[in-house]
Amino acid sequence: MDDLKAKYLDLIGKADTESNLEDLRVAALGKKGEISLQMRELGKMTPEERQTAGPALNALKDEINSALVAKKAGLADAALDERLRSEWLDVTLPSRDRKAGSIHPITQVTEEVTAIFADMGFSVAEGPQIESDWYNFDALNIPGHHPARAEMDTFYTHRAEGDNRPPHVLRTHTSPVQIRSLEANGAPIRIICPGRVYRADYDQTHTPMFHQVEGLAIDKDISMANLKWVLEEFVKAFFEVDDVELRFRASHFPFTEPSAEVDIRCSWEGGTLKVGEGDDWLEILGSGMVHPKVLEAAGVDPSIYQGFAFGVGIDRIAMLKYGIPDLRAFFDSDLRWLRHYGFRSLDVPTLHGGLSK
Numbered sequence: 001m002d003d004l005k006a007k008y009l010d011l012i013g014k015a016d017t018e019s020n021l022e023d024l025r026v027a028a029l030g031k032k033g034e035i036s037l038q039m040r041e042l043g044k045m046t047p048e049e050r051q052t053a054g055p056a057l058n059a060l061k062d063e064i065n066s067a068l069v070a071k072k073a074g075l076a077d078a079a080l081d082e083r084l085r086s087e088w089l090d091v092t093l094p095s096r097d098r099k100a101g102s103i104h105p106i107t108q109v110t111e112e113v114t115a116i117f118a119d120m121g122f123s124v125a126e127g128p129q130i131e132s133d134w135y136n137f138d139a140l141n142i143p144g145h146h147p148a149r150a151e152m153d154t155f156y157t158h159r160a161e162g163d164n165r166p167p168h169v170l171r172t173h174t175s176p177v178q179i180r181s182l183e184a185n186g187a188p189i190r191i192i193c194p195g196r197v198y199r200a201d202y203d204q205t206h207t208p209m210f211h212q213v214e215g216l217a218i219d220k221d222i223s224m225a226n227l228k229w230v231l232e233e234f235v236k237a238f239f240e241v242d243d244v245e246l247r248f249r250a251s252h253f254p255f256t257e258p259s260a261e262v263d264i265r266c267s268w269e270g271g272t273l274k275v276g277e278g279d280d281w282l283e284i285l286g287s288g289m290v291h292p293k294v295l296e297a298a299g300v301d302p303s304i305y306q307g308f309a310f311g312v313g314i315d316r317i318a319m320l321k322y323g324i325p326d327l328r329a330f331f332d333s334d335l336r337w338l339r340h341y342g343f344r345s346l347d348v349p350t351l352h353g354g355l356s357k
C-alpha cells in the first residue's frame with residue numbers, strides 16, 4: 001500500500017494537464033484501477049485481516065482522491081492565471097490618437113449653463129444616477145399609484161427573488177437632487193444639477209439616456225416672478241440674444257404647484273432655427289413653485305420657506321443652439337460628427353469671454 005501511495009502521489013504531482021490527471025484517477029480509482037482491485041481483495045481476507053486492511057485501504061483511497069482534487073484545482077488556477085496574462089488588456093489606453101477628440105456639445109452646453117447660473121449665485125449639486133424609489137418618486141409627491149410613474153417609462157433594477165423592497169430605478173429626471181440637496185444643506189438654497197437621466201424611449205427625438213439640468217431656489221421670499229426673471233436671463237444669456245420672448249403655459253407636475261411649461265419664440269425659416277423671432281414656439285423646460293409636500297419630505301418647513309424649481313433638457317437646448325438635427329447622433333461616438341459639432345478643448349465658456357465664441 002505504501003508503494004501504491006508513493007507511486008500515485010508522485011505521478012499526481014507531476015501531472016501537468018487535466019486529462020493526465022483523469023488518466024491517473026482511472027488507473028488508481030476507476031472500476032479496474034489498482035486501488036479498486038485491492039478493495040475487491042478484501043472479500044477474500046479473514047475478518048482479522050480485513051479489520052486492518054479495510055480502513056488502511058479506505059484511507060489510501062481518500063488520500064489519493066484529495067490529491068487529485070487539489071491538483072485539479074491547482075491546474076485550473078494556473079490555467080486561469082495564464083489566460084489572464086495572455087488576454088490582459090489595458091482598457092484605460094486611449095483607443096484613438098489623443099489629438100483626435102474635441103469637446104462634446106453636451107459637455108460644452110453643460111459648461112455654458114453652469115457659467116450662466118453661477119453668475120446668478122447658483123452652485124452645482126450632484127446626485128446618484130441609480131436612485132431609490134423614494135427620491136425619484138415618493139419624496140417628489142409621486143406616490144405608488146401615480147400615473148406619472150408609468151408615463152416616465154422607468155428603468156427598474158432587478159431585486160432577488162423574495163426581496164420585496166421596491167426596486168431602485170435609473171433616475172428619470174434630475175428632480176431627486178432637489179430632495180438630496182435640501183436634506184444635506186437645508187434652506188435657503190440655490191443650486192443647479194446637470195446630469196444624466198434615463199427613460200425607456202428611443203426615436204429621433206428620444207434616447208434612453210439624456211441630460212437635464214435641474215434648478216432649485218428656496219428662500220423666505222421667492223415668488224413666481226423670480227422664476228420668470230431667472231429663466232429669461234438664462235435664455236437670453238444661453239442663446240446669446242438680447243431679446244427673447246418666453247411663454248409660460250400652465251401645466252402640471254406633482255412636485256410643483258403652480259406648474260408651468262416654458263416655450264421660447266422662434267422661427268424655422270429656411271430650415272434653420274432662429275431664437276427670439278418668428279411665429280413658432282418651442283418647449284424647452286418644465287418649472288413651477290416647489291410643492292409644500294416636497295419641502296416637507298426634504299425636512300424643510302413650508303410655512304417659512306418656498307421657492308421655485310425647473311428642469312431643462314440639455315440635449316434639447318444643445319440641438320437648438322447649435323442646429324443639430326438628430327438627437328441620436330449625440331451618442332454615436334462618430335468622430336466625423338464630433339469634428340463637425342464639437343468644440344476646442346481650450347475654449348472654456350465664460351460670460352466675460354463669450355460662451356460659445
Ligand code: PHE
Pocket residue numbers: 172173174175253256286287288309310311312
Ligand atoms: N422633472 C420634470 C421632468 O423631468 C421637470 C421639472 C423639474 C418640472 C422641476 C418642474 C420642476 O419632466
